[in-house]
Amino acid sequence: MDQPTFGLILNLISTLLACGGALFFIAGTVGLLRLPDLYSRLHALTKADNLGLGLIMLAVLPQAPDLFFALKMLLLWVLVMIAGATGAHLIAKRAVRGDGEDIL
Amino acid sequence: MGPLGRLSLFSALWAVLAGGSPASWIIGAPTVLSAAWASLRLHPDTGRDGRAGMRLLGLVRFTPFFLLQSIRGGLDVALRVLRPRLRIHPGFQSYRPRLGDPLARVVFLDTISLLPGTLSADMRDGLIHIHALDARDDLEPGLARLEAVVAALFGESLESGTR
Known part of the structure; x- marks a missing residue:
């Protein structure tokens, strides 16, 4: 396979993955708007956005200039997942215990 | 460390x-x-050697399980909210974890929230309060499976027969 064709295929893969990722971010936002209560909304935000970000990261990987950059993308995804899941747990916990300020 | x-x-x-x-x-x-x-x-050092360290073999088992389940989790919630009629029956269930190590418990709590349909809402008196998008399903088998994978990740053995 010659160089331009290979580049074209990589770009195509990136585009498809990025579109998939955007779709999940949209789904997460739709969930946030449509779901009826705080807990259900947290589901949409943690799970759909986590998958969306994963796909966007995979889309960026073929465009990575070096291995270091690829490693950074992977690390970012892991950190955002940890922060997202922990944040969701803390918000839900405050709401369950009802000792938050004006949560509901 | x-x-x-x-x-x-x-x-x-x-x-x-x-x-x-x-x-x-x-x-x-x-x-x-x-x-x-x-x-x-x-998370201070406890001084106990080899308690809370991650195991390589456990990581090899945990990573594909986690990736597959979080893809299912994202798809599940996306399909539920994009339908013309929301397909949800939200509610709470509780689960008594057998994991003893604090770090392993944190990993368990965080992964519950990234898996299909479950969100760890609270942990009190050794009982995890879990919010489910569809509370008519029995969450127990899936949670027990996840707990086993997390236990393997930290080289912890769950004594069976306690429940």
Whole structure:
């Protein structure tokens, strides 16, 4: 396979993955708007956005200039997942215990 | 992990995040120091050797399980909310975890929230309060499976027959 064709295929893969990722971010936002209560909304935000970000990261990987950059993308995804899941747990916990300020 | 181990871990993380530029350490050095201090305060060394370390074999088992389940989790919630009529029956269930190690419990709580249809809402008196998008399903088998994978990740054995 010659160089331009290979580049074209990589770009195509990136585009498809990025579109998939955007779709999940949209789904997460739709969930946030449509779901009826705080807990259900947290589901949409943690799970759909986590998958969306994963796909966007995979889309960026073929465009990575070096291995270091690829490693950074992977690390970012892991950190955002940890922060997202922990944040969701803390918000839900405050709401369950009802000792938050004006949560509901 | 001792203070030196934590300092090198956070330095490595910063190096990957900020790239190789020496100037980035103007921000990086205080950040790494604060992170190491905070982690020592929040999760001090217990001195027990080999308790809370991750196992390579466990990681090999955990990673594909986690990736597959989080794809299912994202798809599940996306399909539920994109339908013309929301397909949800939200409610709570509880689960008594057998994991003893605090770090393993945190990993368990966080992964519950990324898996299909479950969100760890609270943990009190050894009981995890779990919010489910569809509370008519019995969450127990899936949670027990996840717990086993997390236990393997930390080389912990769950004694069976206690429930």
